[in-house]
Structure formats: structure tokens, C-alpha cells
Amino acid sequence: MPTALVNALVVLPPEIGGPRITTLRFDSSRILSLDKPPRRGDVVHDLRGWAVYPGLINAHDHLELNHYPRTRFRPVYGNAHQWGEDFLRVLDEEPFASLRRVPLDQQCRMGGIKNVRSGVTTVAHHNPLHRPLRDRNFVVRVVQRYGWAHSLHFEKDVPGSYRRTPRGAPWLIHLAEGTDEIAADELHQLDRLNCLHSNTVLIHGVGLSEADRKQALMAGAGLVWCPSSNFYLLGRTATVAEFAAAGRLALGTDSRLTADGDMLDELRAAATTSQLSHEQLFRAVTTDAANLLRLHDVGALLPGYLPDFFITPADRPAVDPYWALPQLRPEDIEAVFVGGAPRFKRTGGLWD
Template sequence: MSLLFVNGGAPGQARLRVLGGLIVDAAGPGAHGETVIDLQGDRLLPGLINAHEHLQLNALPRLSYRQRYERVGDWIADIDARRSQDPLLRANQAIPRAQRLLIGGLKNLLSGATTVVHHDPLYPSLLEPGFPVEVLRSYGWSHSLELDGAEHVRRSFQATPPEQPWIIHAAEGLDSGDEFEQLDRLGCIAANTVLVHGLALSADQQQRLMQRGACLVWCPGSNLHLFQRTPEVRPLLERGCLLLGSDSRISGGRDLLAELPLARELAGLSEAGLEALLTSQAAARLRLNDRGRLLPGLRADLLVLPRGLKLSEAQRADLRLVMVGGRMLCADPAFASAGGPGLLPVQVDGRPKSLERSLVEALQGAAISEPGLVLEPRPAEALA
């Protein structure tokens, strides 16, 4: 299918063509039967990149059992101690992992995040063609020094090719600054290192991180929920050494969009800077050379934002269209016909939308649902 977007509301985006999952030259002729979508001043953006997530942990609400934590290990221990007794935790664990991962994927899709860094194993369902978002595949990772131990962490880093990012939770609590020094002694702070959280990093440690060419993923909502603090990230931001992640809902907010007002306020980001942080800068840091910008030859990961609405003020129901690899997966009814018969009517936070058929069918058979997403009743034969 060839799609031509016209009358986009941003400079240089008046026309954009999608063909075969890629952005192609909009100046040339389209394919036979090309569909034209008139944006009427709405704005095209590259799909957002969520730099930190645990996709299987989004069917739970925020969890906390103390007013404030000092160590992330104490929070983990509090959850572990309740796994067998807490009805909420037990019920969630009983749900098949593939369904929990699906909810995590939908959470991101509906918020305009088309690429997600899943900080856990690459479970098979994440790699299936019908999963709602693209998941980072070429990377190395360890959970943390506390859970994995120094030797496992060292081996994980050494096994990761230098052209791929290597990701680890580090300095997440208020008293964990020594984790940076341990990682440094292990030889794990290099140009492909991606630390997550970094709440306890000192100014000197941040400088050394930047000098090595490494970067930090900032999850302000999660930090504030657990520790009532978040790191000072402006030096990292100025050097291009910062990424933004939502974390999962057990510590983070509703989705990536919920992080944006926090990020703007706490880091003094401009709107253009915020958009770059979630698109081109994230793609560069994660070695994703095929996305993050609206250029011919790159993946057609797109979202459409209503004319005049700032990204930092957007809610997920405001997004008029989300496309992943040229596939229109969620759209306003006005755009849905361009996606063909594969889109079915739903509601997102009370607004009519259309969602890709296979996702609707997967949700109909699932034991859990995505809050705010309502499937429209349809005759059984329509879903056959």
C-alpha cells in the first residue's frame, strides 16, 4: 500500500510518502492506487522511542509499601515478600506472560511509542510480526549489580559487541552511588554503556560517564514515586547523553506521555528539545540508524499530532494516528479508511478510534485488558 500525506503542519513536512514500510521520496510518482491523506495542518512526528520499559509489568498499578525508599532493593524485597499472599500480585502472575506483554505493547502504542527498550529477556512473543511495537533487539543487558552479581555483569558487558548498547540499572537508589565505581572497576563504563536511573550519581560520576561517551536513561516518574527525588540531568542533556523512559506501571506513570510534562519542568526542556530527545537523539544513542527522523529510506514509524497541540501536553487519545513500520495500527476514524479493512472500531479514553484487527482479536481472548481501551461490540462473523 502506498500512502501520501499532504498538508502537514510542520516545516518540510507538507508531503510525506510511505511505501513498503518505509518513508520514500514524496516528490516522485506514487504507486498505482495510492491513498492520499490530507492532514489539514496536523503535524507528523517520528514514532517516539521509549528507552526503558519492562513490558510484562504493566497490568499492575504503582506499588509502594513505604513512604519513601532509600534502596531499590528494599522495594523489590517488599514486592517479593508479598507475591504469594497479595491477591493482586497472585492474580497478575497467573495471567499468561504473552498477554501481559501484549498489554505493555498496547500501553506504548497508544502513547505514540513505536520503539521500546525492553529491559528483560526477549521473550518469543515480542518478536512476532503482530506485536504492537518494535522492540530493541540488538543489545546486551544485565538487570543490576545487586540482582545479578559482579561476575555476571562483567561477562554480560564483555559479550556485547561495542556497536550495540549495553544496558543496566545503576545507582537507582539514594545510597547506591558506589555502583558506578564498581561498574568502572569491572570495565563496564564505555561508549556503548547505557545506565538506567542514575539517581545517586555524583556530578563527578556524571562527568566521567559523559567523558566515556556513555549515557543515562532518565525515568523521572519512577524516581519520584519511589525515592521522592530525581537526578539533575541538565549536564547530561546538554552533552546529548540523556534518554527518556517510562519504566513499567508498577513504579512509573501511565505511559511515556505522562513523563513529558515532568521532563519539561525538571530539565527546562524546550518543546523541540523534548521531541528530539524522544526521536533522533534516542535513535542515535541506541544505534538505531533506520528510525527517529522523517527521511526517505527510514522506517515509517509515525504519529500524527493535532494542529497546535504540543507533544508535552498531549494525551494518548489526542494522537490522531500511530503507524509502526508502515502499518497503521491506531487511528482516528477519519484516517481509518486509509488503513483498509484491518482496522476495527474501539474507544480510547472515551474517544472513538480504530485499532488493528489482530490486536482487537488478541484482546478479546485475553484475561486482562488495557485500562481506558474499550472494544466495540461486533457480530461474531465480523471477526471471523
């Protein structure tokens, strides 16, 4: 049965006129209409005083690694490869040995819950697409069509990984996750391997020079920015304004092994750098992330799109919802809908 949300502050993309108080109708499969009154038979909810944001897109996570403590073995790294080598050395020590024995479906579920709890409804997982992540009823939507390589350091056959990627799917790789000369050379190396193209999604890019950033954009590639993980491991983060201006920037949380927390923490870390406008940051977790990941029906609350969204208080109508996004706290997330049904709702709240 269709549902109509009336009097809601619907947070639309800037090119559709931006946020406005209107009516959103949806059923379990699609958004049916925007700006049209409820029809007879609709379930109607009056959301006066509430904002409806599109479900956020987390463009980088390792869903099975979110039950580990945030970990580093040195105060600062020149390159994340060194962190990776350090981590491999402690896998059989506690607490990692026990945490690795947690069943995979539970590991993945914890990653899903971290995401949905922060308003995320779509995640680009980096690692094999484990069986629980292929389940349609998994906590959040997980990007199903993608290719990936861990990094130039840890992947033996990078060109093979690129070539095996399904046509029209994004290809993800951790790149230039460092401040040293190895990181500084990685974009050239990727280009020499003929893996820098319009479906290439670079993750981190901290070590990219200005010339590298131009070259990546010329190739049509994009960047996933994970500022809190970068600050934790490397003491600095990427320069992202050119990618945002080109619509080729997305935000990713990375896993809790290195990140500050969830998407709300990541949005705050991103906003703190003052590299982007509030509108650009909103795009980086909605429409621009969808374009980068080649997803055509998520990231905006428009007719035909999937009914994925979250609800927060909008008790001060003068506040710009783009500005408000990185200010949100966990307690502001009232309910999160995936496929038109609540996947998370606050106990005793609006949707109980």
C-alpha cells in the same frame, strides 16, 4: 502501494530545519521521500490541520510488567534495591500471585498497547527478550540487539553480562537508582568492573554526582531518564542537562509498577522539571534515543527511515510542535503507524 501525506505539518529534527508543512511519501518498508510531490498511483491523504510526529522511542520499559498496579511498600526509598527486595517478598500474595499467572503473551501485549496508545513505536525492553517480543507483528517494535543486567545489586555476574553483549549493541543496566551512599558509589563500582564504555546505557542515574556525570560522558555512556518512577520511589529524579547537551539522554517510562502511566505522562513529568528545552526533550524520545540504542532507521521522518509515526491535530499552526509534545493528551493521538500501517486509530476519526 506508496502513500503520500500532503499538507501535513511534518515534525522533523531541528538539524533538518525543524517542523514544516510538506509532503511525506512512504510504503510498508521505508519512507520514500520528503518534500517531493505525490506520484501517479500513490494513495494521497490531505493532512491539512494535522501534525505528523516520528514514532516515539521508549528507551526503558519492562513490557511484561504493565498489568500490575503501581506499588510501593514505604513512602520513600533510599535505594530501589530495597523496593526490589520488598516486591520479591509479596510475589505470592494477592493481587500479585494472580497477576503473575496471566499468560506471558498477554502480559507483553498489554505493555505493547500501553506504548502504542501514547505514540511510541519502538521500545527498549529490559529483561529477557521473551518470545512474543521477537514476533515481527508485535504491537510495537522492540529493540532486538541488546545486552542487559538488572543492576549491581541483583545481577551476580555484571562483567559477564557486559562481555556477552553483541558487538555494537547497547548494554543496559539500572544504575544509581537511589539517593543513599550505595547509589552514590555505583558508577565507580561499574567502572572498576570495566563496564563503563560507549555502549553502556545507565538507567535512572538519580544518585550520580556531578563528577560521575562527567566521567560517564567522558566514557561515551548515556542515560535513560525515568522521572515519574524516580519521584514515586525516591522522591527526586536525576540531573540530566549535561547528558541532553551531549546528545546522550533518552526518556523511558519504566513499567506501570512504579511509573505514572505511559509516555505522555512521562513527557509531562520530564517537562515539569524544567531541566530541558522542548527541543532537547523531543530529541530524547527520537533521534538521541535512537543513537543511544544504536538504532539507525528510527526516530526521524527522513527518506530511508522506517515509516513509523503518529498523527495529532495541529489546528494552531503557530504552536511549536516541540513545545506541544509534552502537552499531548491521550485523546490527541489520532492514529499511530508502524511500518506504514495503522497499529492504533481513533474510532470514528481521521483514519477510520
